[in-house]
Amino acid sequence: MMGHRQVEQAALFYEFSLERHIPADHLVRSIDRFVDLDDLRRELAPFYSNIGRPSIDPELMIRMLLIGYCFGIRSERRLCDEVHLNLAYRWFCRLGLDGGVPDHSTFSKNRHGRFRESDLFRRVFETVLRRCIRERLIGGEGFAVDASLIKADANRQKGIEGDKRLPPEAAGRAIDEYLAVLDDAAFGAATEVTPKFVSPSDPAARWTGAHGGQAFFAYSTNYLVDVENAIIVDVEATTAIRQAEVLAAKRMIERSIERFDLYPSRLLGDSAYGSAEMLGWLVYEHGIEPHVTVFDKSARTDGTFSREAFTYDHTRDVYRCPAGNPLTTTGTLVNNDTTVLYRASKRDCQACSLRSRCCPNTPARKVPRSIYEGARDMAREIASSWEGRTSRRLRKKIEMLFAHLKRILKLDRLRLRGPNGARDEFTLAAAAQNLRKMAKLIPMPALTPA
Structure with missing residues (x-):
């Protein structure tokens, strides 16, 4: 019917x-x-x-x-x-x-x-984070750090060459913010390299081809994540280059210690955070175990011995070459006072049967050693251990957060321009992710009938 x-x-x-x-x-x-x-x-x-x-x-x-x-x-x-x-x-x-x-x-x-x-959005994020701490969702022992590129609201086809001045008609909030961060190490002062192209509508966005396809203008969102429940402990917006991302990692770690007394015992990260200076900062200044892939370019491709073929004697402060001869140092610092050179004797090298595989084009072999090499050795030792292999698996949690940010929250491209716009969007998105995480991990209380 x-x-x-x-x-x-x-x-x-x-x-x-x-x-x-x-x-x-x-x-x-x-x-x-x-x-x-x-x-x-x-x-x-x-x-x-x-x-x-x-x-x-x-x-x-x-x-x-x-x-x-x-x-x-x-x-x-x-x-x-x-x-x-x-x-x-x-x-x-x-x-x-x-x-x-x-x-x-x-x-x-x-x-x-x-x-x-x-700065209200930062306060909202920290309010949500404090609730995560009260709910005991943050272990505070292992943190992971990483960055992800987010496309800027800038047309890649309208960029101008980086060595040219912005057109006189270019004006607006994004231009003012760009001029304000020229001396900020997270943006304009992060590198002296002139970008290939600059966007007139958002000049602080960085031209990058890091994804391997077409280059585009982008910012980096940087996350510091507690690996126990993948709670975002801090977030920072930077220009899309490695130096700025390393600086952001330092800022986020120090801020979490200062504001929330969250002092991690170990930090998980990829090779972008594996420079000698960064590892030294973690180990010597903060006592944090570096579960980080070491950034090492000492391997040789011409068939001669790489640096790893030389054994360091901590007791005598000398290197031993594959033939057993010592390489000593005067202690003079080079490369901005960050490296010590160890030199072999010319007499030993001239009479050595391995000379053709060690230093065929120089009178004697030299081996550089960073003043942070102890921290690098510690990171290498951790990477080869069971704990290091576990950390590499746990690092995937932060990659999943970035995938959630782009696919579920749809923040694969910014709608706001300028450094402040990127900072606002990244901060609110991180707060939203933490809220959704708490909603998932903490069940709703049973409703009592009226």
């Missing part, structure tokens, strides 16, 4: 509860338990005027942003529409059925104005 035609009838009164219409297993319910914005108004008070028209509730703005990053809603215009239409989002944002959603232009103006000036 066909059902009756549905005819819209106006009612004088409605009894409707948002609380009852949100499923118990909906993600917004799980996330809402861990969002604490009670101190938000007090912290933002200095950034609002005492006169004029009342502004939008800052808690509403933050909750809307968290919805956007947790559910991969990248457009601000679409986010405002989704919050307006979706009952679960309205419930999370404390809007009720008749609460007004801000216009997307007003939303954008607040996001790029007082919110950025107050």
Whole structure:
């Protein structure tokens, strides 16, 4: 039997509860338990005027942003529409059925104005991190560090050559931010190498071909992750080059120690963090075990003995060549005071039967040794151990976070420009990932009937 035609009838009164219409297993319910914005108004008070028209509730703005990053809603215009239409989002944002959603232009103006000036997004991230610590989701013993390239909002076909000046008509927030970070070691001062191309719309973005395909403009998002539950301990935005990423790793480690007393016993990383200076910083300055792949370019391809063929005697401070002859040093530092040269005797080399395989084109063999070689040896020893093999498997957790960031949260390309835009997006995305992780690991409490 066909059902009756549905005819819209106006009612004088409605009894409707948002609380009852949100499923118990909906993600917004799980996330809402861990969002604490009670101190938000007090912290933002200095950034609002005492006169004029009342502004939008800052808690509403933050909750809307968290919805956007947790559910991969990248457009601000679409986010405002989704919050307006979706009952679960309205419930999370404390809007009720008749609460007004801000216009997307007003939303954008607040996001790029007082919110950025107050460093609010960093505070939101740290608030979520403190909750992770209280829930004992962070072991604090093993941290992993890595970086991933995120495409900038810049057209690769409109780049100008790096040695040319920006056109006079180039202006805007991104240009001002670029000029402000020219002396920052995480951006303009990270390297003296002039990039091949520069984007007029976002000159701080770095031209890179690291993925092996077409080159593009990009920033790097840097994560410091606790490997126990893959909680993001810190996040930093940098230009897309290795030197800046190493600096970001140092900043994140020091910040986690200073602000949260999280002192890792070991750090997991790939060869990008395996330079002698970085390993020395970990071992000698902070006492952190370097579960890091050593960056070593000493191997030779011409058939002669590489440095690993020479054995170092710690007791006598000499190297032994494959023929058993010593290589000694005067202790003079070279290469910016980071390297000591060990030289063999010319007499020994001239009479050696292995000369053709050791130093056929020089009178005697020289072997450089970094002043951080002890830390490099420690990293090599760890890499060959069972703990090192385990660490290499655990490092995949941070790669999975980057895959989640790009595929699920859809942050494979930035929508905001400039260093501050990249910093805001990366920080909020990391906070969203931690919220989703807590929602997954901590079950919802059983609802008690009224």
